[in-house]
Amino acid sequence: QQQVKQSPQSLIVQKGGIPIINCAYENTAFDYFPWYQQFPGKGPALLIAIRPDVSEKKEGRFTISFNKSAKQFSLHIMDSQPGDSATYFCAASLNTGNQFYFGTGTSLTVIP
Amino acid sequence: GAGVSQSPRYKVAKRGQDVALRCDPISGHVSLFWYQQALGQGPEFLTYFQNEAQLDKSGLPSDRFFAERPEGSVSTLKIQRTQQEDSAVYLCASSRLTGTGGLVHEQYFGPGTRLTVT
Numbered sequence: 001q002q003q004v005k006q007s008p009q010s011l012i013v014q015k016g017g018i019p020i021i022n023c024a025y026e027n028t029a030f031d032y033f034p035w036y037q038q039f040p041g042k043g044p045a046l047l048i049a050i051r052p053d054v055s056e057k058k059e060g061r062f063t064i065s066f067n068k069s070a071k072q073f074s075l076h077i078m079d080s081q082p083g084d085s086a087t088y089f090c091a092a093s094l095n096t097g098n099q100f101y102f103g104t105g106t107s108l109t110v111i112p
Numbered sequence: 113g114a115g116v117s118q119s120p121r122y123k124v125a126k127r128g129q130d131v132a133l134r135c136d137p138i139s140g141h142v143s144l145f146w147y148q149q150a151l152g153q154g155p156e157f158l159t160y161f162q163n164e165a166q167l168d169k170s171g172l173p174s175d176r177f178f179a180e181r182p183e184g185s186v187s188t189l190k191i192q193r194t195q196q197e198d199s200a201v202y203l204c205a206s207s208r209l210t211g212t213g214g215l216v217h218e219q220y221f222g223p224g225t226r227l228t229v230t
Binding site for chain 1: 116145152153154155156157160167168171203205218219220221222223224
């Protein structure tokens with residue numbers, strides 16, 4: 001059973017566009033929600049993370065929106081660039097942090 | 113080192129062979145995690161160490177999978193009698209500490225070992 005559901009599977013945007021990737025979860029005990037970026041042949045790299053006590057967090061061009069009541073969170077990439085082309089994974093964790101539950105990933109392509 | 117390192121980066125094994133995958137975590141990181149990433153999927157948890165203690169091995173798919181971290185630093189994931197379904201990228205991650213005061217620490221991932229079983 002997939003603990004975290006992610007959509008869309010793939011996404012193509014023009015340079016400067018704002019791709020949005022969505023994730024949903026069921027376990028209300030989750031309290032840490034990171035987003036990872038992965039380039040081919042590399043391990044996932046942490047982009048930004050949020051806890052459920054805030055509804056939005058921004059770091060540079062990356063923003064997480066969090067809706068606790070709907071059990072959904074999303075990643076927005078402002079002014080997207082071709083260098084942002086990668087696979088993005090959302091994840092969730094309990095406060096013990098023993099394991100992260102990952103979504104299935106979104107392949108983003110930013111066209112110049 | 114500056115980050116998590118893994119070796120080998122690529123491993124081809126014939127079905128039935130045993131393999132050993134190595135992970136060097138970030139210096140000083142207490143927690144170490146192993147994940148399995150199938151092609152086109154997200155990483156899936158295998159096992160977790162805090163120092164040398166293996167505290168959670170609930171994700172190991174079968175008793176052919178074994179992990180150790182004898183001195184609380186380097187870890188080895190061993191797969192015995194490899195099968196084709198074991199083909200995947202095996203990722204190692206480390207973090208400073210987890211589960212202290214309800215605070216989750218960031219996990220830093222290595223580049224992974226791509227295992228192909230023929």
